[in-house]
Structures are given as structure tokens and as C-alpha cells.
Amino acid sequence: MFDWIKERHRAGKQKSENTGTGKVLYGPIPKSIRAVRERLDEIFSCCSDVIIREIACGEKKKIIVVYIDGFIDKRLLNQDVIHPVINFLTNVESKDDVSIYDWLKECVVINSDLKDANDMGQAVHGIVSGEAAIFIDGEDRALVAGVKTPEGRQVEEPDTETSIRGSREGFVENLVTNMVLIRKRIKNPELKMEMMQLGERTKTDICICYIKGIANEQILEEVRKRLREIKTDAILDTGIIEQYICDNRLSLFPTVGNSEKCDKLAGKLLEGRVAIICDGTPYVLTVPYLFIESIQTTDDYFDHAFFATFMRILRLIALMISNLLPSIYVALVVFHQTVIPFKLMITFAASQQGIPFPPFVEVLLMIIAFEFLREAGVRMPKPIGEALSIVGAIVLGEASVSAGIASNLMVIVTAITAVCSFIVPPFIRVTMLLRFVFLAAANFMGFFGIILVGITVYIHLCRLRSFGVPYMAPFAPLTVPDLKDSIIMVPVWAMITRPKILRQQENVRGIKGSKRQREENRK
């Protein structure tokens, strides 16, 4: 149905490719230190945060140290880089057989993270990403030393995904810290982290993280391809990447997962999924993302399987309720009074009496009022939140009923819907919109309309793919071995194989898997 939108989009994409990448070329590094200075002044004009420091070593030699103030650890820079360099250049006569540059690089500078910059572009990039560049008179290369300060927030428990059991560590904004957090959980060289940069201007570091030998190569290649195809000048969050790489860009349903929790991510990696970490955001993406993952939580695996199964059924029911309850209520009251048991009907009729609006309008008002409250709660500074909740509770709950604007039954319906909508976080936004569609259908066609919309949604879900993997797996297509970790969950010790639908290279977990590997090695 939306083919033409896609076409238009594709056309637009091609056009943007044709206009060129907009990359600025900085050229080579001049040999003369004066020229270097001029070039740097030109590049970093009006960049008050860039410090360009010229240091004279001895009589002739001059070096220029460039870095961004506050981005690097100055003491470390002085101690490990500048001080040895000055010492060396002042005291040691130039040697003919080895260039000064190589001497400096190999023997003098004791910083562990040291790179060459062969042209101005590399040096500039190093500077803007928090490294210090050292230009030496007479060299067409520059030293780039990584002396970044460990800046940013401490590792703390994520607000969005709290759990009863399991790790309290959540990702932070710093990419390197995030990579460490994952490595801490999977101490294995098979855990691979591929770096790349996205965004013409922001030059954001992106890391593709996967476990070699488990993750499906095809999916991995697809991830790389889709990331490479992103043509934009700014990547500020994984949310932007998500929109570019998801399979069906117009679908309401999320086909790329995100998480703030390290243990959750480690679990996903071990299932054979691929993670995408982006510098500057604590949200890490996982692909492929299937419907069933929305009702799985990390707590499930740390608890008894029976409780987990019960909770999953509960979550699924909650998902249904948050989508359908208002529309079912409207359909019952407006069309299908016949199916209401008569005692319940008296209750319904009693609560409806004296309400000036039809049930549809009533539900709409209540739900929209709730969405207002919710949005206000998100945007509002935290100290004021309490006032909001009082106003919300009194206005929505009490006053609207006693004023005769809404029936008390409707308040209950809205409240249950609201509560249930928060039980399955990945679908909060989807259900928010779908609820209105169902509601409209229920008001015009009753249960028939609900079923019509329901079927449409279900067909859409069954058609949806996430990186080639069917979204509704293991139910559609039915993948019997994967049912062990779907609505029902078998205990962790019985979960011998990984989700089959992801087509991992190595499907068996634990001892069995390693045994097989050992045999293969022996051969």
C-alpha cells in the first residue's frame, strides 16, 4: 500500500548520494612548522576550545601541541608526551640514520595509545575526538596521542529498565566504557567489536558487537551493509540509526531492539544477536528483534521458570488489554448489550446514567487526558511531578465522575488500560496509537470492527521481518524448538539450544556445544 512512499524515499536517497558526501579535504601536513601553524589557525579559527601551543625545544626545533581544552588529561599529556619530547629534542643531537620522528615514536613518548597522522585530515580528526596532536618541525607526519579524560556519567542503574534481580549496571554515554561493560561479562576473544564512523559531520563512533562463531554471518553482513548505507550528517542517538536500519520503516512495530542493561545485552549476544553501540547514548541496539522479545525480561531467566511463564502470560494479557479494553467496552455498551450478563449490564447501565457523552467520546476524552498527563510527566521537571499526579488523580478519577462527565466504570477502564500499557515497554507507543484505531472501529462496527482491525494488525505482524527473520517467530512460522523460550519458558538448564530462527553458526549452548567443538578440533 505504501509502495509509492517508499519509491519516493528511494529516489530522494539516490539524489542525496549524487550531490556528493560533502567531505572537506585538509591536504597533507606541511613540513615547515610555520606553515603548519598557519594551516591550524585556519582550520580552527573561532574554536576557542582548541589550544594550539608552540613549544621551542633547544634553539632551532619547534613543536606544536594541539588539543581541545577539557577533553584531555593535561597532566598525562605533560608527563607522558610533552615532557619527554622536549627533553629529547633539547638534549639529543639529531641523528642521521634514524629520523627524529621515529625516535620519538618508538623510544621517547611513553604513552601507550599513540598513532601516526599521515595527513592533516587524520590529525584534525584526532584532535576533535579528544586526542592530542604533536607536530614536529620538518616532519610531514604528526603524532596523535590518546590522552582522553574519562569524562561523563558514572555507571549506574538505568531508570528505564529496572529489574528485581540481576545486574544493576547500565550503559553510559561513553562508548569505551560501554564496550568494557560488555567485555566484563563475556571474557572471550570471540567477542568482536567492529568500529566504524557514521555521520558526515558528527563523526560518531559506532561499534558493531557480536560473538564470532555464534552470530549468523549473513545477518552480520546485512547489519554492516545497512549501517554503511546510512547517509546523514548527524547521528546523535541510536534512535536515529534504528530508523535508518529497520526493515519496514513505516511500521509502527519496533523491529530493532534497544536496551540500557549490560546483562540483557550480553544475553542477546549469546543468543546470536548483533549489537550496535553508539557513542553518546546509553541505548544499545540489538538486531534481529522479534515480537516475543517484548515479553521477555532478564528477570525471567534468573527466576524459576514457572514464575517466568506465569509472568509472560500476564504480560501478553496486559498487552491485549492495553490495546483492546476501551474498544471492547465501547463495543459492548454500544452494540452488543445482548452478550453482557444481566447483572453486569445493570452495573454498566447504572454507571452510564446521566453521562452527557456517548461512550466513545467519553473513552476518548479519558484516554487523551491520560496521555496528556503521561506526556507532561515525562517532560516536566521531577520536583513538580508530584503536583501533577495529584491533579491527575483528582481531576481524572474523582472530579470527572462526580461532575457527571465520565462514568466511574470508564475511569476504571482507563486506569486498567493505562496500567497495562506500561507492562510491555517496547510497545507503549504502538499501543498508544493502535488503541485509537481499535476504538474507532469498535464505535462504528462493534466487535466486527475490532476483529477487522485485529486481523489487519496480525497480518502486518506476520509479514514483518527483522533483518530477514520473521517477526512473529516462533509462532509464525511455527518453530517448535524455539517455543521453549516464548510464552512458556523452560528452565534455563533445559534451554540447550539457542533460538533456532536466528540460524546461528553454533546452535548448542554449554557443555554439549563445547564437546562437539572439541571433537571437531581433534579431527
Next chain:
Amino acid sequence: MSRGRKKVLMRCIAVILTIPVFTGCWNNRELSDLNIVMGLGLDKTDDGKILLTVQVAEPGAIQPSSSASGGGGGEKQEPVFVVSSEGETVLEAIRGMLAVVDKRLFFSVAQVLIISESLAREGIEEILDFFERGQEVSYLMNVLVARGVSPDEILRIESDIDPIPGVYIYGTVENSVSRGTVKKTMLIDLLKEIACKGKQPSIGQITIVGEKKVKTKGLGVFRDGKLVGWLDKDETRGVMFAVDRVESAIVNVLVDEGKAALEVVRSRGTVSVDVENDEPVKLVVRVKVEANVGEYEVKGKLEAPERIKILEKALADEIRKEIGMAIDKCQKEYVSDIFGFGSYLYRFHNRCWKKVGNEWDEVFSELPVEIDVDAAIKRVGMIKNPLTKEE
């Protein structure tokens, strides 16, 4: 417009066009725009018109909610109101009622349909057509015949027991499960009985006791859609035992100048007809009951198996007597086979039925009857013997 786009547009239009075709019940009506009918009464006026009485519930009065009473208290509302309307047909009476009430009448949760005696004597089959035809009518409502009072009076009683008289009446009929002295006839049962070959319909009866109470006890016997007479409560239970509608009942028996109450907990009754040479020769009723001793007001002990045997025999005799009375009355007085002996013939001896089916009720009233009751006492309760001093 490109070809692909056109195709998409056509598809959208096609989908939208099909939607109105699918909608089944398209009348959108809100709960607050309905008058919920709890009970219906059908009577006949002197000039031959149909008098329909409906009992409508006031939900706000039954369940005062804060949203309903938002406008401030005021005087106490009655939980139901009763209105009557005349008409040549039932539907006309219903529509005529809209002149008196403000909202549409909603019949789907109606609990009882009470038919007056005079109307029943003239025949109910024609009137029931509306209730068969209308899709809004609940087939599960109980049908009763008012004996000695008009349905209007019954529906207007103000019972202290339940705010809605319709629910109260329904409840008393439902209790028949544990007493077996009234026949619970849902509308669907009645329609089935009318349509059934070789069986005459019978409907439970209802009367008023005192100011505020009703009593549902006994049975009205119909023949060809017309009420022909009544059965009292014991006879009714006989019928219930024979047609296997007893789930539980209390049967009092006299043994050794004392009384004992036996609680029937399981009963299985079958009716059949013995046929010889395609001629019906005998009506057979077989009943198998299991009972517990509920009360034993007899001097002496209940230990010995002989005493239990005596009780069993007394129980069987009592039930046989009740069934006998009922069949006798139906044969001699009313000439109406409400037991369904005829439908047994129709189903299992069709050749015989073809011979006698046309005047079955007359044939039925002439046939001898065999009643075979097998009673068994299962438990005697917590004590074996009454708590009396040793003699």
C-alpha cells in the same frame, strides 16, 4: 498518476467498499438509551386485544453510583417501573408502549414471561410467534402461567426479597432444581415442546401469596397450545421424576409411625411405550433414584440393613404414587401427553406412530401404565441412630 499508485488506490477503495457489506448488526444504540426489560406479562383484554405489561429496571436506583446521583439526592427512586399497553398484536403493543416510556425497550435480558390464565386457555401458539421471530428476545427467559391473578398484578408486586421482581421470580423458579415442584420452562424449551411431535407443552405456574410474595409451584398442562388444567406440586414432581428433570428433591415418607425426609441426590427417569405388532400396549416409566437420609424422626435405630430396605421401599412407593397421580390426571382429566410418550414412539417406533399419531392423545389416555421405581439409600448422614436415651 503512475500505474502502481493507481493500483494501490483501487485496492484501498475496494477494501473500503467491502466494509459496509460485512456489517451485520448495524444499529448502534447506547446502553443509556435503552429501557432494560426485566419481566414481561401477556394478558388479554375483554375486547380481545393483547395486553402487554413490561417491568423495566431503573439501573440508577438499583445501583446508586456517584455519577448517576451527581445532580444531588432527591426522593428515592423505585428500582423498577411497570407499564402496560394494548394492541392487536404483540409488536403493536410494544411499539404502542413507546408513547408512554422514553427509551427503546430492550428484551435481551428479560428474566420472565408470564402468561395470564385466560390467554393461556385461548391458546398461546400464535402469540409466541413474535418471541420466536424477534432476534432481540432472550430464549432463556422463564415462561410461567399466572393462576388466579393477572400477570400485571404479579409484575407490580414490590418484593422485599429482591429489588427487581423479575429477578426474584426467576430465582424462585431456578430453585426448582432443589425441590422439583415446579417445572422450569425456558422460552426455548416451550418452543421446542410446541414443535415436538408426540408431546404436549407444560408450563410452571405462579401465584401471589400475601402482599409481597409470589409462589411458583405446580404445573399448567396444555393441549394443542391451550391450557387445559393444573397439576399440584406433588403431581408436578411426579412429572419431573418421569421426564428426568429432578436434580434434587426432598421426599417425605412414613415409616413405623414416624416420618423420614429423604433427600434425592440423583435421579434418572425414562419414559417409553411397549409396542406389540405396531400397536402401543403399555406406557412404561422407569425411575432410578439415589437418596440420602436427611431427617429420621422415627424411634429406633437405623443400623440394620432391613431398616434401610424399608426406607427404600417407602421412597419408591412415594415416588410411584406421585408419578401415578400425575399420569392418571393427564390421561383421564386433561387427555394430554406432557410426558413425551408419543415422541418416544415417534423416534423409536415410527411405524406404530404413523398409525396412532393422529389421535395420539386419545390413545395415550386409554393405555395401561407401568411405573417402575428403583430407589437406593446411599448415606444416612453423620449419625447412625437418633440421639435418644437407651431404652
